[in-house]
Amino acid sequence: MFSTMQDVPLTVSRILEHGSTVHGSSQVITWTGGEPHRRSFAEVGARAARLAHALRGLGVEREDRVATLLWNNAEHLEAYLAVPSMGAVLHTLNLRLAPEQLVWIANHAEDRVLLVNGSLLPLLAPLLPQLPLLEHLVVTGPGDRSVLDGIRPTVHDYEEFLAGHPEHYDWPELDEREAAILCYTSGTTGDPKGVLYSHRSLYLHCLQVNTTEAFALGSGDLALPVVPMFHVSAWGMPHAAFMAGASLLMPDRFLQPAPLAEMIEKLRPTIGAAVPTIWQGLLAELDAHGRDVACLRTVIIGGSACPPALMRGFEERHGIRVVHAWGMTETSPLGTVAHPPAGVTGDEEWRYRTTQGRFPASVEARLIGPDGARLPWDGASAGELEVRGPWIAGAYYGGADGDPQRPDDKFSPDGWLRTGDVGTITPDGYLTLTDRAKDVIKSGGEWISSLELENHLMAHPDVAEAAVIAVPDDKWGERPLATVVLADGATTGHDELRAFLAERIARWQLPERWARIASVPKTSVGKFDKKLLRQRYADGELDVTHLG
Amino acid sequence: MFSTMQDVPLTVSRILEHGSTVHGSSQVITWTGGEPHRRSFAEVGARAARLAHALRGLGVEREDRVATLLWNNAEHLEAYLAVPSMGAVLHTLNLRLAPEQLVWIANHAEDRVLLVNGSLLPLLAPLLPQLPLLEHLVVTGPGDRSVLDGIRPTVHDYEEFLAGHPEHYDWPELDEREAAILCYTSGTTGDPKGVLYSHRSLYLHCLQVNTTEAFALGSGDLALPVVPMFHVSAWGMPHAAFMAGASLLMPDRFLQPAPLAEMIEKLRPTIGAAVPTIWQGLLAELDAHGRDVACLRTVIIGGSACPPALMRGFEERHGIRVVHAWGMTETSPLGTVAHPPAGVTGDEEWRYRTTQGRFPASVEARLIGPDGARLPWDGASAGELEVRGPWIAGAYYGGADGDPQRPDDKFSPDGWLRTGDVGTITPDGYLTLTDRAKDVIKSGGEWISSLELENHLMAHPDVAEAAVIAVPDDKWGERPLATVVLADGATTGHDELRAFLAERIARWQLPERWARIASVPKTSVGKFDKKLLRQRYADGELDVTHLG
Incomplete structure (x- = not known):
């Protein structure tokens, strides 16, 4: 029986219409280095309507991809609202990617129009000859346009592009499952993969954020x-703020500690969202110059684990509560948020x-053990995290490796997302991640966390770096191999390090295989390249000692 | 292009599974008059599973209606979770309705099973012979069962009914548009009308509540x-609390000022929701006995307009912030909430x-004027409020007057709900209701609020009661007729009252027709019965004076 x-x-479009009317006087403030630029939600809504008319004028149809290569600013928000509302798909390009990745992604997405900050033209111009599908370039803000002279796509100035168009647009009534935003994962291996958010997933995610x-x-x-x-749509913050009427402070390209501290002190934001590296720099700046930033009630930190010292530093010295969160491109990204249960204090x-x-209620979670069985939420059993929910991806855009028919092992047969993260869950639903699934050592039906072994080893004063990888073992399937870079001048033996480790972990997790190396190989983004280490081991390039 | x-x-069922695991240690505390009864969300979840098994054992299928005649308590919450999760429809019966209305509603809904508090058996027992479709009665808590002796439906004791059933249930995967809860409006005229909430509407409403x-x-x-x-599902609070892990304090049948004050002081709830009449009594109790109730950060008041003196009384004398809200059975009910914009203070x-x-974003609103045109949100133009959104009814259960094919004038041709309320909306989206549409006077293409005229008249010291109704007028279509009940001993003339009114309202709104009456006729729930007054006027029973 269906309801009535x-x-x-x-x-x-509902978020757009609501925010620009009921919350029409809320503000989008964009930092410029000089006088901040202010625009009301009503103005942003009117400009979004103009943008949609202008894009229609270029022939942009439903489902067409409109890309952005923009900093966080009012213009980017206008595209966030206009492009999905008109039924087109907003594709946010990551300006930090390597040029060849940007080209690959823009072509894979078949971007027809690109909105770009003038300051990013020097980055973009050399790539344009490799983007044959791109028809129009719309340039916002200052920046030398001469680098575009003689280059193929038609160039428009954003303000001229909007001028003269009506401030209202008759937004089409869409199916909520239609695509709204396309974002590619910045995977360290293989080609990037597109996650195609729907209107429904974005809207539900906004409600949860609020x-x-x-x-x-x-x-x-x-x-x-x-x-x-x-x-990942700035973790949903721009859309959610527009829905709730929360004003926005947009940092544009000023992501360095000094301007961040200045904009916080001057404009007094109440809540922030950032990755640990940016916030680490800010803490040093604040400690050095003692600015008043206590206006910030909360900063959400995600993207990677936040060092506890950073959390305590902000809280104890600057009155800012840092809240840990976890998510990924495939999860929109709100997966977990580390608000403690009511009433707990101190160390707990x-x-x-x-x-x-x-x-939250909309993210269902399960842990899958080495043998494929579901593990209990006991705070101890470690398994790969799989999640399910209305804002979790069910497939990649274009399918696995570009083939929509090919089964994708990132998704379980019953449709859950395999996060690739290994961890534990407490009975009250708190997630602790301990390793990446591809790096975990599957030993005799149990999992050994490579990360945990590495952290213990690197706590030894004589160890500069340590990487632990899985190597094949006849009896156990896999066993850990510890590769160690000693600190300058240190000569500590493997057996001493093994004894050090034995005091800290269970006996069956202790590596038998040890190798000294000159340095741990790194990927382009600075992570340990364990794939390469495993290859070196397979090729017999490591000098392995057997102990125990 | 559909998203992935x-x-x-x-x-x-997602709310149930989430609340009873991630928030398994949150509590449902039911007031009993003596020692409060406590049950964890985990226990509630396990008992909900048992209840679903027991209902399946009775042959309850998808779409079957399971009714409740229960106070607010843990058992009612169990039914709230179990019945919709198993795919059946929970029908909440209003125990304050007249017996003939209860019978009509239970038969119209085709209730097969009824869960009832033992304390309500004396109310229910005499009605049972008129409920031929009812097969099973499940009785919770204390109460004399002997009144049921020899009566037809099979009687079960709730605790025995649950006993022995498994604590897990394999909840079916439902379409989110399937029916979950059925609630009838307590309309003052005509037969009650059923509103059939969906899983989707309840879930979205919960997210908004939180x-x-x-x-x-x-x-x-x-x-x-x-x-x-x-x-109206206690305004979504029980489901929303279960979703967020907020513990619940259930007052059961103890809705009198003294026990309410006692439970607040002892158990320290942080937020409440109530209608003004109950809260008015509580304020008097608090003023008289000075209990410490400052634990309550907020009380949401809705159902009818809250007197400002009541709001100020709670805030100034007891530290409780009263927040006004508006909604109706057809709106789930969250329509508006009167949190002021940030930064405003004092009189503003x-x-x-x-x-x-x-x-909120999910409730789209428009005002329709006397001529059917859409009116601006200028804080002055008064029109009938129409709303649209995913938790707003689109039709009544069974259709208009029981005929699904018949067009229902409670809904506009494009599907919006006509609320029957007349009011204004400010440019920043704040609603002020001024009258019921059926009572408004449609004079020459403009609306005159009967309520506004009555409020002014009743502010005159010589007026005990005043009711203003629309009467036909050849020139203007309709004009107001003021019927007045003078205070004991007063002899004030119509012309004096008219002059009093002339100082307070626009000239064109001034009634020409006046009648003195002995008392204003009332409906069964104590509201002015204007339908009857209009009939008396039509029948020539009123002694009307023409002025001006």
Whole structure:
């Protein structure tokens, strides 16, 4: 029996219409280095309508991809609202990717129009000859346009592009499952993969972001998304703020500690969102110059684990509560948020706050062990995290390796996302990640965390770096191999390091195989390249000692 | 182009599974008069599974209606979770209705099973012979069962009914548009009408309730739904609390000022929801006995307009912030919540707080004027409020007057709900209701609020009561007729009252027709019966004086 409630789709155009009317006086403030630039939500809404008319004028149709290569600013928000609302697909390009990746992604997405900040033209111009599908370039803000002279796509100035178009657009009534935003993962191996968010997934994610369990945005907030809008929609903050009437402080390209500290002190945002590296730099700046930033009630930190010292530093010295969160491009990204349970204090509170956090109702989670069985939420059993929910990807755009028919092992046969993360979950739903699934050592039906062994080894004063990889073993399937870079001048033996480790981990996890190396090979983004280490081992290039 | 996000339905079973695991240690505390009864969310979840098994054992199938005649308590919450999750439809019966209405509704809904509090058996027993479709009665808590002796439906004791059944149930994967809860409007005229909420509408409504714009429930809250669970799902509070992990304080049948004050002081809820009449009694109790109730950060008041004196009394004398909200059975009910915009203070803040409040993104609103045209949001133009959104009814259960084919004038041709309320909306989306559409006077293409004229008249010291109704007028279509009940001993003339009114309203709104009456006729729920007054006028029973 079906209900008799109205069948109204959840769409970005509703967020746009709501924010620009009911919250029309809320502000988008873009930092410029000089006088901040202010625009009301009503103006942003009117300009979004103009942008949609202008894009229609170029022939942009439903489903067409309109790309952005933009910093966090009011213009980017206008594209966030206009492009999905008109039924086209917003494709946010990550301006930090290597040129060949940018080219690959823009061609794979078949971007027809690209909105770009003038300051990024020197980055973009050399790539244009390799983007044959791109028809139009719309340039925002200052920047030397002469680098585009004689280059193929038609160039428009953003303000001229909008001028003269009506301030209202008759947004089409879309199916909420239609595509709204396309974002590619910045995978360290293989080609990037596109995640295609729907209107429905974005809308539901916004509602969740605005609950007290997550960011609790309200019309009294000034929200500072330091995390880029090309990085999983800035964790949903711009759309959620527009929905709740929370004003936005957009840092544009000023992501260095000094301007961040200045904009926080001057404009007094109440909540921020950032990755640890940016915030680490900010802490040093604040400690050195003692600016007043206590306006920030909360900063959400995600993207990678946040060092507890960073969390304590902000809280104890600057009155800012750092809240840990976990997610990935495939999860929109809100997976968990580490608000502790009510009433816990002291060390217990910190234990909760340094986990990845707790799942909301819309993110169902399960842990799958080495043998494929579902593991209990006992805070001890480690398995690969699989998640399911209305804002979790069910496939990649274009399918696995570009083939929509090919089964993709990133998804379980019953449709759950395999996160590739290994961890534990407490009975009250707090997630702690311990390793990446591809790096975990599968030994006799149990998993050994390479990360845990490495952290213990690197805590030894004589160890500069340590990488632990899985190597084949006749009896156990796999066993850990510890590769160690000693500190300058140190001569510590493998047996001493093994004894050091034995005091800290279970006996069956102790590596038998040890190798000294000159340095740990790194990927282009600075992570340990364990794939290469495993290859070197297979090729017999490592000098392995057997102990125990 | 469809997105590649997972297609996961929004269902009550997800709320149930989430709340009883991630928030398994949150509590449902039911007031008993003596020692409060406590049950964890994990226990509630396990008992909900048992209840579903037991109902399946009775032959309850998908779509079958399972009714409740229960106070707010843990057992009612178990039914709230179990019945929709198993695919059946929960029908909450309003125990305050007249017996003939209860019978009509239970038969119209075709209730097969009824869960009833033992304390309500004396009310129910005499009605049972008129409920031929009812097969099973499940009785919870204490109460004399002997009144059921020899009566037809099979009687079960709730605890025995659950005993022995498994604590897990393999909840079916439902379409989110399937029916979950059925609730009838307590309309003052005509037969009651059923509103059939879907899993989707309930889930979305829960997410909204938990945002800062609405109730902002979080796992640190203890929520007190004083508004009954048979009244529009207690405004979504029980389901929303279960989703957010907010503990619940259930008042059961103890809705009198003294026990309410005692449970608040002892158990320290942080947020409450109630209708003004109940809260008015509580204020008098608090003023008289000075209990410490400052634990309550917020009380949401809805159902009818809250007197500003009541709001100020709670805030100034007891530290409780009263927040006004508006909704109706057809709107789930969250329509507006009167949180003022950020930064406003003093009289301006009070002006916002005494409106009905601001719309959330999921409730689209428009005002339709006397001539059917859409009116601006200028804070002055009064029209009938129409709303649209995913938790707004699109039709009544069974259709208009029981005929699914018949067009229902409660819904506009494009599907919006006609609320029957007349009011204004400010440019920033705050609603102020001024009258019911059926009572408004349509004079020459403009509307005159009967309520406004009555309020002014009743402010005159010599007027005990005044009711203003529309009467036919050859020139203007309709004009107001003021019927007045003078205070004991007063002899004030119509011309004096008209002059009093002339100082307070626009000239064209001044009634020409006046009649003195002995008392204003009332409906069964104590409201002015204007239908009857209009009939008396039509029948020439009123002694009408023409002035001006």
